[in-house]
Amino acid sequence: xxGTAMAVVKPEMTSYIWLQTVDGSIHQVExxxxxxxxxxxxxxxxxxMGSSKTCxxxxxxxxxxxxxxxxxxxxxxxxxxxxxxxxLKIFNEKFVRxxxxxxxELTSAADSLQLKPLVDLTSRALARIIEGKTPEExxxxxxxxxxxxxxxxLEPLRNVTDxxxxxxLNRLYARKRKELQERKKLKDVAVEEEPKxxxxxxxxxxxxxxxxxxxKGTRASKNKKKNRRKDQxxxxxxxxxxxxxxxxxxxxxAYHNVNFDKALEASASKHSRMQTIPAVNxxxxxxxxxxxxxxxxxxxxxxxxxxxxxxFARRLNSDWPERMQILSLGQDRRLVPISVNxxxxxxxxxxxx
Amino acid sequence: MRxxxxxxFPEEVLEHVFSFIECDKDRGSISLxxxxxxxxxxxxxxxxxxxxxxxxxxxxxxxxxxxxxSITIKGKPHFADFNLVPEGWGAYVGPWIKAMAAAYPWxxxxxxxxxxxTDECLELIAKSFKNxxxxxxxxxxxFTTDGLAAIAAHCRNxxxxxxxxxxxxxxxxxxxxxxxxxxxSLVSLNISCLGNEVNLSALERLVSxxxxxxxxxxxxxxxxxxxxxxxxxxxxxxxxxxxxxxxxMRPEVFSNLAEAFAGCRQLKSLSGFWDVLPSYLxxxxxxxxxxxxxxxxxxxxxxxDLIKLVSQCENLQRLWVxxxxxxxxxxxxxxxxxxxxxxxxxxxxxxxxxxxxxxTEQGLVSVSEGCSKLxxxxxxxxxxxxxxxxxxxxxxxxxxxxxxxxxxxxVPDYLTQDPLDAGFGAIVEHCKDLRRLSLSGLLTDRVFEYxxxxxxxxxxxxxxxxxxxxxxxxxxxxxxxxxxxxxIRDCPFGDKALLANAAKLETMRSLWMSSxxxxxxxxxxxxxxxxxxxxxxxxxRGPPDSRPDNSPVxxxxxxxTVSGPRLDMPGYVWRMEDDSALRIS
Numbered sequence: 001x002x003g004t005a006m007a008v009v010k011p012e013m014t015s016y017i018w019l020q021t022v023d024g025s026i027h028q029v030e031x032x033x034x035x036x037x038x039x040x041x042x043x044x045x046x047x048x049m050g051s052s053k054t055c056x057x058x059x060x061x062x063x064x065x066x067x068x069x070x071x072x073x074x075x076x077x078x079x080x081x082x083x084x085x086x087x088l089k090i091f092n093e094k095f096v097r098x099x100x101x102x103x104x105e106l107t108s109a110a111d112s113l114q115l116k117p118l119v120d121l122t123s124r125a126l127a128r129i130i131e132g133k134t135p136e137e138x139x140x141x142x143x144x145x146x147x148x149x150x151x152x153x154l155e156p157l158r159n160v161t162d163x164x165x166x167x168x169l170n171r172l173y174a175r176k177r178k179e180l181q182e183r184k185k186l187k188d189v190a191v192e193e194e195p196k197x198x199x200x201x202x203x204x205x206x207x208x209x210x211x212x213x214x215x216k217g218t219r220a221s222k223n224k225k226k227n228r229r230k231d232q233x234x235x236x237x238x239x240x241x242x243x244x245x246x247x248x249x250x251x252x253x254a255y256h257n258v259n260f261d262k263a264l265e266a267s268a269s270k271h272s273r274m275q276t277i278p279a280v281n282x283x284x285x286x287x288x289x290x291x292x293x294x295x296x297x298x299x300x301x302x303x304x305x306x307x308x309x310x311x312f313a314r315r316l317n318s319d320w321p322e323r324m325q326i327l328s329l330g331q332d333r334r335l336v337p338i339s340v341n342x343x344x345x346x347x348x349x350x351x352x353x
Numbered sequence: 354m355r356x357x358x359x360x361x362f363p364e365e366v367l368e369h370v371f372s373f374i375e376c377d378k379d380r381g382s383i384s385l386x387x388x389x390x391x392x393x394x395x396x397x398x399x400x401x402x403x404x405x406x407x408x409x410x411x412x413x414x415x416x417x418x419x420x421x422x423s424i425t426i427k428g429k430p431h432f433a434d435f436n437l438v439p440e441g442w443g444a445y446v447g448p449w450i451k452a453m454a455a456a457y458p459w460x461x462x463x464x465x466x467x468x469x470x471t472d473e474c475l476e477l478i479a480k481s482f483k484n485x486x487x488x489x490x491x492x493x494x495x496f497t498t499d500g501l502a503a504i505a506a507h508c509r510n511x512x513x514x515x516x517x518x519x520x521x522x523x524x525x526x527x528x529x530x531x532x533x534x535x536x537x538s539l540v541s542l543n544i545s546c547l548g549n550e551v552n553l554s555a556l557e558r559l560v561s562x563x564x565x566x567x568x569x570x571x572x573x574x575x576x577x578x579x580x581x582x583x584x585x586x587x588x589x590x591x592x593x594x595x596x597x598x599x600x601x602m603r604p605e606v607f608s609n610l611a612e613a614f615a616g617c618r619q620l621k622s623l624s625g626f627w628d629v630l631p632s633y634l635x636x637x638x639x640x641x642x643x644x645x646x647x648x649x650x651x652x653x654x655x656x657x658d659l660i661k662l663v664s665q666c667e668n669l670q671r672l673w674v675x676x677x678x679x680x681x682x683x684x685x686x687x688x689x690x691x692x693x694x695x696x697x698x699x700x701x702x703x704x705x706x707x708x709x710x711x712x713t714e715q716g717l718v719s720v721s722e723g724c725s726k727l728x729x730x731x732x733x734x735x736x737x738x739x740x741x742x743x744x745x746x747x748x749x750x751x752x753x754x755x756x757x758x759x760x761x762x763x764v765p766d767y768l769t770q771d772p773l774d775a776g777f778g779a780i781v782e783h784c785k786d787l788r789r790l791s792l793s794g795l796l797t798d799r800v801f802e803y804x805x806x807x808x809x810x811x812x813x814x815x816x817x818x819x820x821x822x823x824x825x826x827x828x829x830x831x832x833x834x835x836x837x838x839x840x841i842r843d844c845p846f847g848d849k850a851l852l853a854n855a856a857k858l859e860t861m862r863s864l865w866m867s868s869x870x871x872x873x874x875x876x877x878x879x880x881x882x883x884x885x886x887x888x889x890x891x892x893x894r895g896p897p898d899s900r901p902d903n904s905p906v907x908x909x910x911x912x913x914t915v916s917g918p919r920l921d922m923p924g925y926v927w928r929m930e931d932d933s934a935l936r937i938s
Binding site for chain 2: 107130132145146
């Protein structure tokens with residue numbers, strides 16, 4: 001770069017445009033590269049600025065020096081004609097393989113410079129990053145606040161399935177965080193072990209197992225099950241109506257059992273914040289914390305929390321086959337072992353009595 | 354609080370990023386990220402999918418998404434296809450059309466499934482949306498050809514008009530003539546479900562003046578000798594549904610037809626084929642190798658003719674056929690159609706007591722062996738074995754939709770007389786991406802244990818005449834993490850499993866149970882405890898209050914909703930509410 005500031009532009013082999021990024025630094029850029037940006041092009045043509053150091057064009061505030069370099073790389077490549085489609089594709093794909101933060105900055109910068117092709121390229125890359133993620137994951141990636149209320153979250157058309165077990169874990173997480181916050185306030189660093197969740201599930205299980213003998217099904221009438229077309233189907237529902245009455249004697253008396261209601265209390269949600277796990281693993285005595293908690297914790301403490309929650313989840317999941325055994329044995333049925341050998345194939349031994 | 358400083362985008366930039374994200378699930382995720390994203394997303398949402406028309410009110414949708422251009426709405430539960438939902442149940446699209454007519458003048462696309470659409474609705478659509486382009490009515494009812502005439506007359510920019518398996522009162526075949534002569538934008542026309550003749554010359558003129566026509570599905574009443582003319586008017590066709598495929602055997606009709614077919618070099622999909630006269634089939638042979646989709650499910654021709662046809666379709670990806678194809682035919686398919694992804698075999702005589710064709714489980718096993726891309730199956734047959742199911746499962750771990758319909762209920766493994774638990778267990782265990790499953794045959798609670806354990810990606814499950822106790826239902830509700838739709842009929846499932854898993858129901862779109870053992874009392878309890886669910890009892894015997902609380906209800910339909918109770922229920926539907934379960938009628 002020339003050391004002297006020239007007021008008059010001498011005709012040279014290469015012309016330059018002078019640009020100033022938001023930090024104040026001034027850059028000298030080859031003309032054809034700089035003019036690739038519509039915003040710069042416009043400035044040059046309309047105001048005549050940019051021909052020297054003293055009249056450098058101020059770039060929009062989104063363009064810091066690091067991003068500026070990236071943009072120049074892009075322009076330098078793309079303003080040369082004759083690249084094959086394959087070359088362009090390879091360059092573009094490589095170009096957006098940068099960390100998300102940089103990608104965001106690049107997108108904003110390209111937008112402010114009106115570089116539409118680059119805006120499209122980076123926007124598509126950001127879209128791909130967003131696709132397939134949960135809201136929480138997206139928040140984490142872009143460091144966004146979790147500022148929607150429970151009501152607002154409920155209101156959108158909910159396409160996302162919500163594993164009740166995950167919700168329970170979130171509640172535990174929240175409770176744990178709150179506990180830790182409390183302790184932090186008291187300046188007590190020692191963290192207590194989370195009480196082991198070895199609660200008996202007998203309350204819930206007993207009524208599932210208990211009176212089941214009498215629900216041995218109504219052997220429904222042998223009617224045709226499915227017809228694919230309405231014109232073919234006879235009215236099966238009217239045919240079945242008579243047969244159904246045969247089953248009425250075999251109703252479980254457990255309906256009036258007190259356990260029933262208790263179990264329902266445990267599983268039904270009173271309002272959106274008191275969701276519980278409907279399945280086998282928790283007794284009605286388990287308490288849940290209302291409300292969400294601020295996430296204002298040390299990353300190290302958070303890590304520990306995460307580990308505990310993970311442990312808990314693993315215990316939940318590993319218990320499952322055993323509990324299935326309990327349930328099945330309660331049904332007076334020989335268990336069918338499904339053994340998995342090394343390559344993942346299974347052998348089924350059916351020996352039902 | 355946020356550990357790091359959030360990067361803030363200009364709104365237009367974020368909107369631009371969102372414009373590349375189309376999938377409903379992702380749009381949903383975006384809207385749940387934070388307040389500002391919610392706001393931006395709702396203003397740039399162009400397509401909305403409403404899986405259950407009663408899950409949300411038209412007003413809510415319209416208020417939240419002001420700039421929608423395309424909407425898809427589904428109404429009645431799936432079991433309505435099997436006549437399990439009585440007349441007048443609901444799913445009226447009227448309130449939706451009215452709300453959208455006021456809010457979305459630029460609406461372009463409406464797709465409805467299992468909804469009641471009246472002529473007034475169609476007229477309102479025709480007059481309210483200036484740029485209206487796509488109307489797809491699948492399994493809908495309630496309208497006549499007069500409504501269609503209104504659409505034809507007013508929608509200058511109509512591109513697609515599809516009546517798939519809808520019940521249309523066919524008043525007059527001249528509705529087609531309501532398309533003005535200046536109208537040329539048709540891309541897709543499906544009138545296959547219309548009962549009566551349409552004005553054939555109007556149809557011919559329409560077809561020949563629309564250069565972008567790609568899909569034409571005719572109804573049965575279009576005679577074969579007019580087909581050649583139609584084809585000549587649209588050689589660019591990609592998808593064709595013939596009318597009745599029969600005529601007096603005349604050489605000139607045949608050669609005319611063969612020539613016309615040969616001229617359609619883009620044809621990839623064929624359907625129709627009512628009343629097939631086998632000697633006319635060779636007319637399509639020249640284009641067989643281009644076909645990716647073939648629907649012969651109305652063609653009552655025998656195995657040899659079917660084999661001759663299908664064996665030439667080496668690029669076939671989708672095949673729908675009657676069980677006349679038989680095991681022998683399926684073996685040929687397994688050898689010839691290596692690209693097959695979807696197979697549906699329908700029963701030619703479902704009500705007969707004895708098998709009328711040589712189609713057994715072996716046919717499906719052959720296809721599962723020979724067609725490595727097979728992922729979607731609907732198969733009607735009369736016998737099945739655990740070892741066959743295990744073989745299929747091992748052959749095709751890439752299966753995503755598996756619907757097996759053994760015609761007689763509760764038929765055991767014909768080789769061992771065992772229940773088919775192990776076989777279906779193998780299916781769910783091996784096919785890790787299985788999203789849809791229909792069960793049949795003799796099944797105990799064990800099969801549900803397998804499904805609950807392995808069916809982690811399962812979204813829709815259909816069950817009939819299966820299980821022994823509540824444990825079966827409990828396994829499914831507690832184990833299937835991604836379950837969205839569960840439909841059950843004639844199973845001994847009662848209150849316990851349902852109430853124990855009540856919270857699960859809020860994570861699903863809907864649950865249907867008919868001819869089971871769920872008591873009225875349990876329904877009331879559910880309705881009281883779960884404000885986000887609509888618990889609807891369908892009982893044509895009269896008010897459930899007139900029977901004891903422990904008496905089982907006929908039918909139960911539970912679905913999650915943010916719009917509260919629906920107000921358009923017929924007399925035989927009772928909603929279980931907070932305070933009183935009595936309807937004021």
